[in-house]
Amino acid sequence: MALVEDVFSLSPKAVSSALASLWRPIQGGVSAPLGFQAAGITAGLKDSGKPDLALLLAPEGAVCAGMFTTSLVRAACVDLCVDHLQACGGKARAVLINSGQANACTGERGWLDSLRASQALAGRLELPVEQVLICSTGVIGVPIPMDTLLAGLDPLVEALSDEGGAEAAGAILTTDLVEKQFALEAELGGRSVRIGGMAKGSGMIHPDMATMLGYLSCDVGVEVDAWQAMLKRVVDCSFNAMTVDGDTSTNDSCLAFAAGELLEQEHLQALEAGLLVAAQQLAKAIARDGEGATCLLEVQVEGVVGDVEARRIARTVCGSSLVKTAVHGRDPNWGRIVAAAGCAGVPFDPAAVALWLGPHQLMEFGEPLPFDRLAASRYMQERVDGSYLCDDTVQIRLVVGDGSGDGMAWGCDLSDQYVRINADYTT
Amino acid sequence: MALVEDVFSLSPKAVSSALASLWRPIQGGVSAPLGFQAAGITAGLKDSGKPDLALLLAPEGAVCAGMFTTSLVRAACVDLCVDHLQACGGKARAVLINSGQANACTGERGWLDSLRASQALAGRLELPVEQVLICSTGVIGVPIPMDTLLAGLDPLVEALSDEGGAEAAGAILTTDLVEKQFALEAELGGRSVRIGGMAKGSGMIHPDMATMLGYLSCDVGVEVDAWQAMLKRVVDCSFNAMTVDGDTSTNDSCLAFAAGELLEQEHLQALEAGLLVAAQQLAKAIARDGEGATCLLEVQVEGVVGDVEARRIARTVCGSSLVKTAVHGRDPNWGRIVAAAGCAGVPFDPAAVALWLGPHQLMEFGEPLPFDRLAASRYMQERVDGSYLCDDTVQIRLVVGDGSGDGMAWGCDLSDQYVRINADYTT
CATH class of the missing domain: 3.10.20.340 (ArgJ beta chain, C-terminal domain)
Known part of the structure; x- marks a missing residue:
């Protein structure tokens, strides 16, 4: 840990770069951190028959921070995420992600569909409804086929596993060419800390599939306000510093969960450095997968x-x-x-x-x-x-x-x- | 003139639309208004051998208003226009336009070249140097071949004519596919008033030819501050309401000259309506000529x-x-x-x-x-x-x-x- 102690006499940027070097990439994605489970299945929401329903479940005591599209025309699920995060004081535990329908420009019905999906999932996970979030990506203006989605919840919950990150990363894609997941590990204060992440979006460039979604997970506890502030700084220097064609989606969302033994204050900066590395890696993966991109x-x-x-x-x-x-x-x-x-x-x-x-x-x-x-x-x-x-x-x-x-x-x-x-x- | 009198009881937008209908398109362009002369020649600044040097000369007593690129990286000629307009209190009489070299990112030398060109032209036109402006469009970072430009000034001045608008409109083009000129006429307060205009730019989209240039002329006198305010309003609803690819040029400029017997206050609104029609027509012509555009x-x-x-x-x-x-x-x-x-x-x-x-x-x-x-x-x-x-x-x-x-x-x-x-x- 000498490195961490030493660098605090350096400039903030040198610190950040030195702290980033504490982290090493590991296999896996969003379920790599201890206690996180994920799943991805084919529920039948997409005509293509590709996986289309994903779930990320954080362990008890998790805090969740969110950053959302600044577009005025935002999807019902984004409204629901904001409401639920506020209602549970940032203590959300799960996020359901459906791909195929964006549930944007769907009016009152869109909101009720989002609510119904989160209620149904909350029942199965035995969580208060406000601890369950939902993200959607796909065609704008088309309602989610709710019977299909609801029928998918049981197999989805059954599929939950601490090795389910890759399946989840696959099920959130729309027209992306490649899956985007990433995980890191570091020793902080004598214990092993992991950060996991997954994202989708080949730019915010898709006609009616315009969404950038990002998910981060971490197996240490962080106080909820500090976590939200950290996510904002990280997103500003990663997902928000990325552009494919300047079109902002109705559904853009980034959610970050932290759950575990509280991390000592002195290691928060090192944690943020790792979170930034993971988010930048995912942002670069999105930009690189921009439609028609060659570099x-x-x-x-x-x-x-x-x-x-x-x-x-x-x-x-x-x-x-x-x-x-x-x-x-x-x-x-x-x-x-x-x-x-x-x-x-x-x-x-x-x-x-x-x-x-x-x-x-x-x-x-x-x-x-x-x-x-x-x-x-x-x-x-x-x-x-x-x-x-x-x-x-x-x-x-x-x-x-x-x-x-x-x-x-x-x-x-x-x-x-x-x-x-x-x-x-x-x- | 009944129409003009009547409409003032209508809403501002109805007024503007009714006033616009006072104006009818006529043949010609920037030299259509009384007393304006223009010229366009091939000086040899372009490798293509196409016309590349233009001049617009307003009659004595003219006032000139200007709107320029908001880009921080702006060409030497834009700096010169701003300086000269300030020095002459908006009483500029002439503008020289060279196509082929943008004279942007050319440092101290670029500024001196612009100054030298305006001095040389001022001598030939027997005008104070601050009444002569210069606009450039073409490749960034390449100096203007000054010997070629200076050698072109005599034939250019000789070619000045009240029928030279079309030649000038041709000589300011770079990669545009079509010439863009337009003229209007109306009866205001019992006399015939004309507005002329020309523009270039097939969007602000050209690599190193990125410039949108617009010129308006009018054969009535207008107080200089009112004219500048009018131009700003008009440009905001025409050239500034047009986009091809969002890239703003280092050289974008719009200059408007008004010269003639002072127009009565009560007709200023009608004049502005005509100016707006002309500027919008030119802006649409630029957008339509956007590279690769089909509509x-x-x-x-x-x-x-x-x-x-x-x-x-x-x-x-x-x-x-x-x-x-x-x-x-x-x-x-x-x-x-x-x-x-x-x-x-x-x-x-x-x-x-x-x-x-x-x-x-x-x-x-x-x-x-x-x-x-x-x-x-x-x-x-x-x-x-x-x-x-x-x-x-x-x-x-x-x-x-x-x-x-x-x-x-x-x-x-x-x-x-x-x-x-x-x-x-x-x-």
């Missing part, structure tokens, strides 16, 4: 007045159609990057801008440098040819001054495939 | 708390990649439209939403209505098959409550062609 795009911005502002610039660059098409065309087009940065609404001195694409510096003092255009283009092509989520990341680094704020954002390239998928998709 | 997209939002908020929703819908690809796929995907509206950051009651696609109502009270999907899709296909800027507009109407605010925005569909153009474009 992950990572933008690092430094020298800004604050971290929030740095992330805003990074996300604006990540979200620029011109930057995304340039990356797709393997074109080291520095002009598009700096032009996008200038539109983020964050003040900086254009004459101070320095820019790197991977190892290639393209700008200094706000003006273009001579650089090896072919090599820079080859850098991008090599990333595209790299292996999935290992070395397929095109990195852009933008320094815009000498401020202490920095931040990162993730996205993907914009391909003609994206347009074809979204134009040809018929409701 | 114009017009979104009307009603029932919002204020007009500004209504325009924000309209522009968010216009800018949504999911809406744009749905239109390209001729898919009446109401879910994407209402989801985009919900993310505009403007409060409304989702349960009050009603939505129309052309004549087809798709939603009422926040829920989907049964509608003829094939007919709605056919409506979009017919627009795409319609004639250019006449009947090729896909119209979306969104009513989100009973507020008095409304607003419109324009955009275009997103095609795989857009991606190919921008991915294959090599700097």
Whole structure:
């Protein structure tokens, strides 16, 4: 534990990076932490016959924090999550996730369906109804076939297992190409602590399947307000720092459960570092799985007045159609990057801008440098040819001054495939 | 003039619409108003050998108002326009426009080049240098070949003519497919008043040619502060209500010149109505010419708390990649439209939403209505098959409550062609 003790004399960012290194990836996902159970089954909600109903059950005493879509048009299940979390004071134990129908724009009936599903599940789990949450993802405006969902609850509960994380991760997918789960382990205060996670969404880009869902689990106890505050900070630097096409879903949700012996105050920072690693890994997996994407795009911005502002610039660059098409065309087009940065609404001195694409510096003092255009283009092509989520990341680094704020954002390239998928998709 | 007098008892929006009907389109463009001269020549700034240098000269006593890019990274010529307009108290007379090089990210040298060009032109026109403005559009980071530009000034000034509007409109283009000019005439207070305009930009979407430029001219005198305020209102409801891909250029500028006998106060509102018609026509022409676009997209939002908020929703819908690809796929995907509206950051009651696609109502009270999907899709296909800027507009109407605010925005569909153009474009 020497590392943890030592680093507190370092800068906050060095601390965070040193603390992150305490965590090592392990097999499994959301049910990897002690006491968590998960399940995923095929209830018949999807025409495709793929798994479509998932359940995550946290052990007794769990606290749950949630972050939800900021869209005004939000699904009934999001309203229910917010209500139930408030009613149980953040002591939720279970979340049911159905894929196939988003239960958005379904009016009064949508709300009643969400409530009925949570009531039915609460009965089977012998929990107060407000401790049961529900998330939905799928087609907007179509009600959930409730008979099918309700008939699936018994087999779903029966399937609960501490090895069920992968099944759950599979059952929450809609048009994703790959499952997204991740788990970490560290020794904190002499005991083993695990963090698990799963997510879905190939961007928030799907026509009527527009949802980003993220779930985190952890086998230590954390005071509920501290846990909620931690989740907010973590989500701001992970799921909220990721963009595929700028469209925010009606159903976006991230839920995090913590349950176990209370973690000592002095280890909270290390826990947060691990939570951030897990959430960023899931966010990157979502961006990489963006429709039509051929690589992950990572933008690092430094020298800004604050971290929030740095992330805003990074996300604006990540979200620029011109930057995304340039990356797709393997074109080291520095002009598009700096032009996008200038539109983020964050003040900086254009004459101070320095820019790197991977190892290639393209700008200094706000003006273009001579650089090896072919090599820079080859850098991008090599990333595209790299292996999935290992070395397929095109990195852009933008320094815009000498401020202490920095931040990162993730996205993907914009391909003609994206347009074809979204134009040809018929409701 | 009965119409003008009568309408003042109507609501502001009815007034504006009645006043707009006073204006009739006439042949010509920016040099149509009395006393305005324009020219466009091939100076050799573009490799393509296409026209690349334009000049607009307003008569003595002109006032000039300007609106410029909000991007932090803005071109030297924009800085110069702002400085000169301030120095001459809005009494600018001429604007030189070069296409081929944007003169952005060119540092100190870029500023000196802009200054030198305006000085050289001022000498030839016998004007104080601060009355001469300059706009540039083209590749970012590449200096203007100054010898070529300066050598072009004599033939450019010689070519000045009150019939030169079309040549000027041609010489400011970069990758636009079509010229964009427009002129209007009305009788105000017993005399004939003309408004002329030209613009360039096939969206703000071009890699290093990212610029939207708009020019308006008018042959009546207007007090300079009133003219600037009028231009701001007009641009907010035209050029600023248009989006192709959300990327804002380093060079975006709109300049409006007014010169002639002072217009009576009572006719200012009618003048503004005409200016708005002209600017909207040019903005629509830009959106329609968006790269890869197959139709114009017009979104009307009603029932919002204020007009500004209504325009924000309209522009968010216009800018949504999911809406744009749905239109390209001729898919009446109401879910994407209402989801985009919900993310505009403007409060409304989702349960009050009603939505129309052309004549087809798709939603009422926040829920989907049964509608003829094939007919709605056919409506979009017919627009795409319609004639250019006449009947090729896909119209979306969104009513989100009973507020008095409304607003419109324009955009275009997103095609795989857009991606190919921008991915294959090599700097």
